[in-house]
Amino acid sequence: MEMSLKTNERVQEELEALEAILMDDISISYNERGCPELIKTTIFPSTANEVDKQYVCVTLEVKLPEEYPDCEPLVQLRNPRGLDDSTINHLYKSIKDKCAENVGQPVIFELIDLIRENLTESNLPTCQCAVCLYGFSEGDSFTKTQCFHYFHSYCLANHLSITKRHFQEEQDKLPAWQKSTKGFQATCPVCREMIECDIDELKTAHPPKELESAQKFEVTNDLRLLQERMRQLFSYQKSKGGIIDIEAEENKLLLITQSSEETASSESTEVGSIYK
Ligand SMILES: [Zn+2]
Numbered sequence: 001m002e003m004s005l006k007t008n009e010r011v012q013e014e015l016e017a018l019e020a021i022l023m024d025d026i027s028i029s030y031n032e033r034g035c036p037e038l039i040k041t042t043i044f045p046s047t048a049n050e051v052d053k054q055y056v057c058v059t060l061e062v063k064l065p066e067e068y069p070d071c072e073p074l075v076q077l078r079n080p081r082g083l084d085d086s087t088i089n090h091l092y093k094s095i096k097d098k099c100a101e102n103v104g105q106p107v108i109f110e111l112i113d114l115i116r117e118n119l120t121e122s123n124l125p126t127c128q129c130a131v132c133l134y135g136f137s138e139g140d141s142f143t144k145t146q147c148f149h150y151f152h153s154y155c156l157a158n159h160l161s162i163t164k165r166h167f168q169e170e171q172d173k174l175p176a177w178q179k180s181t182k183g184f185q186a187t188c189p190v191c192r193e194m195i196e197c198d199i200d201e202l203k204t205a206h207p208p209k210e211l212e213s214a215q216k217f218e219v220t221n222d223l224r225l226l227q228e229r230m231r232q233l234f235s236y237q238k239s240k241g242g243i244i245d246i247e248a249e250e251n252k253l254l255l256i257t258q259s260s261e262e263t264a265s266s267e268s269t270e271v272g273s274i275y276k
């Protein structure tokens with residue numbers, strides 16, 4: 001009992017300090033017995049509060065077992081923005097080491113510091129452009145949306161021009177009373193949050209380097225053959241009502257397990273005919 005009281009006091013002190021420093025940027029939830037359970041805070045790189053120079057962020061979630069700080073907390077990184085898997089994995093490893101080093105003492109502030117340092121170091125998007133799927137090379141002009149998604153400005157301009165044109169075409173088809181009064185609202189191609197951007201300005205950006213140097217896509221003969229085979233498979237599926245007959249498929253498997261060569265060969269012609 002005395003032990004748990006002391007533990008509570010230590011945790012309480014740590015949380016009060018965190019709240020004093022982070023204020024509204026931290027949320028702490030408590031369980032029904034009033035013990036702190038989950039701590040959440042979104043961490044940005046240090047850029048002297050220049051928000052438009054923050055290209056990455058991640059939300060830290062810390063679950064506190066009742067024995068904390070005498071055992072390690074459970075740490076999750078959520079909603080990473082601008083960070084690729086290897087950066088996240090590296091971050092997880094550093095977090096694990098930090099927690100192991102600090103068993104017996106409060107560690108949350110150390111974790112926040114550690115993550116912020118890492119984000120500051122990698123404060124450039126390491127992900128891909130969701131429109132063209134190429135990365136960001138030096139010199140590429142890119143746009144960070146308010147929702148922390150990244151696109152080559154060139155790609156975002158293309159995407160928005162097309163969605164805007166599509167919106168106009170749909171509007172033109174509607175009778176006057178059904179037309180939108182608000183006009184076109186740009187949304188993020190990844191998460192559909194509303195975004196504010198100047199399409200005309202984005203349009204002045206050069207195409208991304210990787211896209212420019214990529215090989216032109218060509219329909220080769222092999223590709224045409226594959227297309228034809230897929231077309232046949234598709235009409236076969238359609239003739240079977242959308243899916244290939246499950247019962248027939250099961251029977252085929254049964255036939256294969258038999259060692260009779262005749263059955264096996266008739267089986268293979270049947271399969272062959274599907275793909276021919
Ligand atoms: Zn792109």
Ligand SMILES: [Zn+2]
Nearest residue numbers: 147149188191
């Ligand atoms: Zn988004």
